Amino acid sequence: MTDRERKRLEKILYYILGRRPDEFGLFLEDGFVKLKDLLKALNETEGYKDVRLKKLRDFFLIFKPERFEFLEEKNLVRVKKDIAPPEIYETIFVENPPRILYTPVKPRAWIKVSEEGLAAERIILSAEEELAARLARRRGAILIMVDTRKAMSEGAVFERYLEKLYLSSWIPAAALKGPPVDDEFRARYARKPKEKKEEPLPEESIPISEETVAYRKITRGRKKDPAWKKTRRKLRRR
Helix, strand or coil, X not given: CCHHHHHHHHHHHHHHHHCCHHHHCCCCECCEEEHHHHHHHHHCCCCCCCCCHHHHXXXXXHHCCCCEEEECCCCEEEECCCCCCHHHHCCEECCCCCCEEEEEECHHHHHHHHHHCEEEEEEEEECCHHHHHHHHHHHCCEEEEEEXXXXXXXXXXXXXXXXXXXXXXXXXXXXXXXXXXXHHHHHHHCCCCCCCCXXXXXXXXXXXXXXXXXXXXXXXXXXXXXXXXXXXHHHHXX
């Protein structure tokens, strides 16, 4: 990596982690984000689509940029807390979120979520359909629409993170709208039961008779004399 490439990469990473993580669909837990999640966001940015995980990891390990804190064992990174703006550590309760929000849900999970609602420690949503679609593509998920008025009428609570992201921990099924969970959807995404494999019989349960091994000469415990014994007998006879 040339000095120019290093400075360019450091600049975009500082913007993502220290200025506007919400623009990239990232929620920072105590300022930290997983390296692989950061990479996915970076790869969606023009000029950085060819960056790989090893290159990003080496950037923090080898160059040790001063503005960042990298936890090598956990693969977590953040802008150092003393220079990061306090807003990236804050969420704000909102009484009137946008009427429609979007969130990604894995297709297999949607089968259950469509009936029971969505519950998680942190559900990330966005009012921008395009941004939410990017999050869905990263996770191999489908895009689900959330009616916030219906959700709040049943007790759901929403918080805002910076400008583009919203958070919740529970959304009732009545407030969710996604693809119909019909027979075709279930056939495609439902977890299929594992087929039971027949276990072979243990060796001791299979009787072996002389007929079974007829191709082998049965010696009944007697072994042929080795060549050296035959030679010794011949010498004694002389």
